[in-house]
Amino acid sequence: MIVSEALRLGVQSLGHAREVRLLMAAALKIEAGRLILHEDVALDEAIGAMFWAYIQRRLDGAPISQIIGRRQFWGRDFKVTQDVLDPRPETEGIVAEALTGSFSNVLDLGTGSGAILISLLMERPSANGVGVDASEVALEVARCNSQAFDIEQRCSFKHSDWFHEVSGFFDLIVSNPPYIPAKELDALDAGVTSFEPHMALTDGGDGLSAYRAIFAGAATHLTPVGRIIVEFGAGQGPDVAAIALASGWKDSEFRKDLDGRDRILVAQNRH
Ligand SMILES: C[S@@+](CC[C@H](N)C(=O)[O-])C[C@H]1O[C@@H](n2cnc3c(N)ncnc32)[C@H](O)[C@@H]1O
Known part of the structure; x- marks a missing residue:
């Protein structure tokens, strides 16, 4: 044949x-x-x-990216395995937003494959960054991607529950955390729930616990002029903005995805 x-x-x-x-x-x-x-x-x-x-x-039902082991993100080809979330096109919005401003030291919380952090560092050759994840196996994939793009000298990866093991200050904090409320998991496509890591999808609760940890922890890890850029799920915008405000971030703005839905929050400046 x-x-x-x-x-x-x-x-x-x-x-x-x-x-x-x-x-x-x-x-x-x-x-x-x-x-x-x-x-x-x-x-x-x-x-x-x-x-x-x-x-x-x-x-x-396996995602195509897991079968071929690769996924295009922000114009580059990333290694993807069953241990990481398949990076989604809408997450490129975090990269696009981050690149509208300056940064020299990035923290990516819940880095997974490292797609966000590595894309940012590839676009800004003088910047450094740290990728954090609570999954050791995901961090192995992220390290492998950083080596493939030859930027391992500019980034490190840390096993941590959000900020617990993080030290120092960053002028950009990005995150696409697990935001699907546990009660909505059943409504998802079986290809997502059966093949992607559970902890990459949901916090097991209301889908907002990561934002509470991120906006609270950023208070002691973001430089005064720094930005926090997070992705969130459909309809979560008002709750995420309220968490940012309650954690002291007085300026926040939404950015829309290609479908015209609020998808990203940019927060900065503390009261
Ligand atoms: C939605 S995935 C995002 C992966 C990648 N940043 C992306 O956008 O493709 C969320 C990531 O957060 C990680 N995660 C879940 N709980 C965490 C925690 N408590 N601390 C740090 N990372 C966590 C998961 O392992 C997963 O890699």
């Missing part, structure tokens, strides 16, 4: 041509953009078996 024939059969069973092409490119260990050059080539038996195993995993 040649590659194009396997692609056709793959689309018949999976239904998504784009995903099938990504899976075939991963099995062939080539960039998806180069697949067209391989379409008339006979499919090696072992590679074919891998391709069909990938198709089956996708049919079982």
